[in-house]
Amino acid sequence: MQRALRLMEAAAEHPHGTTAKQLARRAELPLSTTYHLLRTLVHEGYLQRDRGRYSPGEATLGLTPAAPRHANTAGWLTTLSRDLDAAVYYALYVDGEVRLTHAVDGPSHAGIQEWAPFSESAHSHAVGLCLLAQLDEASRRDHLDRYPPVPLTRNTLTEPETVLSRLARIRRGEPVLENGEYERDTVCAAVPVTIGAVPSAIAISLPRSESHRLHSTAQELKARMERTLTSFAFTVTE
Structure with missing residues (x-):
């Protein structure tokens, strides 16, 4: 859970999007772990991916964690x-x-x-x-x-x-x-x-x-x- 939250907080610092490598560096996570978590977070709507860049998704900005x-x-x-x-x-x-x-x-x-x-x-x-x-x-x-x-x-x-x-x-x-x-x-x-x-x-x-x-x-x-x-x-x- 903490790793996912760190990625979401890192993405929130870049509302116009940032790369997986930058997120991994900011969250201090291995790149392989970052990619795994990013796939799940995008699927669940917590992040969105556009042309290789990740930014906060609808679930992060306006929905409950449920x-x-x-x-x-x-x-x-x-x-x-x-x-x-x-x-x-x-x-x-x-x-x-x-x-x-x-x-x-x-x-x-x-x-x-x-x-x-x-x-x-x-x-x-x-x-x-x-x-x-x-x-x-x-x-x-x-x-x-x-x-x-x-x-x-x-x-x-x-x-x-x-x-x-x-x-x-x-x-x-x-x-x-x-x-x-x-x-x-x-x-x-x-x-x-x-x-x-x-x-x-x-x-x-x-x-x-x-x-x-x-x-x-x-x-x-x-x-x-x-x-x-x-x-x-x-x-x-x-």
């Missing part, structure tokens, strides 16, 4: 929503912006309605906080300078330094929890998706009446993503 085993991202998220009995969301941080690409209602209740632009309110929702936590401090400050925190509910943190301190305390790979900070009657959790160089995250939301199961559902979401990554690792090393 894509190899599921027909499409929306279908996989629908399955996840059903299994967790929660609304599910997938978002990316691209070119300094939060981009929510998918949202699936839960089987028992609808997802959050975007009444304040998600792209401008990352300080207030779990998926935005999870994305910002994957950035360095300078990038976090830049985001908050461009989108100053504003109060959306009485629980929303509005002091930039307080938000930055919160982000600094988020442990790598751990779920980010949010309690009615974007929408008063909704609680949320998000986990990072750690494939490729583009920060991304999967989140769930529950009504406040079910807040008692937010922590356990967030841990199950984390476990599901870890199993998915393990499955991906077996795929690329066969």
